[in-house]
Amino acid sequence: MEKGGLLPSLDDSIKEIRRISGGSSDLLINRFVTGGIHCALLCCEGMVSTSVITELIFEPITDIPQQKDSHGLFHYINEQLLLSTDRPAVRDYDTLFRLINSGFAVLIAEGISFGLAFGVQGYSSRGVQEPSGEGNVMGAHEGFTETIRTNMSQIRRRLKSPELVMELFAKGKKSHTDLCLCYMKDRVPKSLMERIRRSLDDVELEAILTTGHLRPFVENGSFELFDSTGTTERPDVLCSKLIEGRAALLVDGVPYAIVIPRLFCESFQTLDDYAYKPYYAVFIRWLKYAAFLAAVLLPSFYVAIVMYHPELLNSTLFMLLVEAEKKAPLSIVTESLFVLLMYEIIREAGVRLPKPVGGAVSIISGLIIGDAAVNSGLVSTPLLTMTALSVLGGLVVPELNPQVTVLRFVFIIAGGVFGLFGISLLACAVLVNICATEDYGFPYTAPLSPFKRKGMGDTALRIGIREMQSRSFTVEEYHE
């Protein structure tokens, strides 16, 4: 991008702008004379609101009285006209294009080497809708959208405190994506914010199109199975994280916010937990822990016990399994891998296909293929039951689904080759990996290990809101 200052000659400047833009059709250049000075208003088609630009810029600007020169004109506009609240100065073509492409209108004039920009954004965007991924019964039904300023306003509406800081900046050499770093300045240590900013300074990507492009920069570089940063598409959830002393990163064009740091136990917490009575919230939470373990381990335990440790089953169950498995032509490991692979293929098809077709695929695969596989004897009923239970368990904690999916396969192989011994060894390696996951000195496994008694009140249990009020928790308590 051109770093040079704006040319004072209007014709030369417009020529230069056309050259840089390569004659792009969506760049609109409106030339006019106001106050006796030749001017041009530049904007990007589809990025500005026509009604706003007419009402706030064209109407007042055409009424400007005769001016001595361009400096007088710009001084008059700045001092006498309001036009728009967002009015950055433009001194080079780099800034000019960044602003135009962000929905600003830029006014340049003959004989002056800078321009005035006016925020008149009016591009079409998706409205605030219910989040698709983080289901909630008792909480708000608003989710983030693709527009960063809408998302910022959603957070601000919920946290009106002046302590909430939102730092807007752009990253991406080509995309110039707007990013917003949000934090409560009285809750987050300055040193942590400095470290996050330093990490973001390393971003030299050409385009930032998803949160996944940024997360590696704010995560520990070592091999980690689980993410030490989280994402949320709910403004209410993000606000609760900010109050707990976390930082968040909003990305323009993405309806998700990155939360820094993330803890393992947070994957099992939802906003609904705080809407229900504590005893029910605790029940649901433990149900999720059990579901997670079942999702990862149930098929592998089935495989290991049936293949190597049948003495651990009672006689009725043993006979039932023998009866079912002797009809199946494949080995138990192959059979379970086959069933899980089938499920993953069906799931992926359901996700990628258009919604109406995706639903049909799920019905066809679930009812027809599943039924046919069992009736033909290709897959045994107990194995299918175990797999279905495991898959359902994984859906209870959707945030951990990628990890659960892969670990389930690896554990089946370990159980199939080395029995319970193999599962135990792999469990050790996974446990050490989880415990090694750490972001900016915040251990992913806190408050379980390192053990923090105070933190267990919202991990193993869900204490009452009155107790939480007196606790005034911030994630800094977990810092090591």
Next chain:
Amino acid sequence: MNSISKRQLAALLLITDMFELFCFGGSMSLETLYGVLAGIALQLLAALVFAAKGGELKKQAAVFYLVYAVFCGGTLFSALWRTSGAVYIPSESGKGIWGQLLTAGLIALVCLYSSSTGIKPVARAAVIAAAAGIFCLGIDFASAVLNADWSNITVPERKGFFYEVVRGGALSGGLGSMVVLSGEVREGRQKAFVWYFAAKAAVSAVLILTVLAVTGGIMEITDFPVITAAQLSQPFDAQRIDSLFLVIFAVFAVFSAALQVMTGAYLIKRIFPQFVRWRSSTVIAVTIGAALLISGRELLLIRACAAAAALIIAPLSTKRSAAKSSG
């Protein structure tokens, strides 16, 4: 090396001791419990003297603790192989030396990965593993207690109290690691030692009493009383839950070996600073070699003497100039 907490150090050491208790061979009696408790008391006293003196280990002492870590690692692998008949390990069963090496190799792989992450993650994981292990063992043994005969606890001892103290002292494979790693404990050595020995005494007492109650009647024909007690746990008529024990056994084996490997690698770094790579691999290779040499022998007396030496050498071989780090 990163700093760890007293609970984390206690968990690491406790796992090693519990694994040694799992592999405990021969008969047990109430005197075994007294012996173990007496051993713990003596070790605590020596450890407190070391904690009070503080300081950093001299190079010669570091060499001794390196040899001790390799020896303890060797006895761990040897114990694992010895008990593999009682605890079914598919990769080992009926495959002789190759099966043994495959089992050791698998554990070595996990150990290598664990030690590559550093002491901090392993210590954090050890706390979770120890808590889960104690919880599962609790279930296992609580169900075993349903079939227990408490009159077995008074079964008389035949081998004498001194023998039992030696056996109790031998169940301390983590003492070298305790001395080496205690300098990294944030809360100071004294607190960490008291935590560890108190936890060890409590867990050992519960475990041995339960084992006596469950297997006391068949102690004469029991090779590994703790494993047998776990296998006898039958909470329901036709339902066995000792699969829990199998899992804990393997998990504890990994953490026990990882502790020795990390201790060894740490000491190699101190003794030979120029030796940068393959430290953990070297320790584990030498440890498996040592296990092959030990080959199924319990070496109780040697282990007890080595444990005593580990505690006596510690306060005698610290550098005076070093900062005093006792709690």
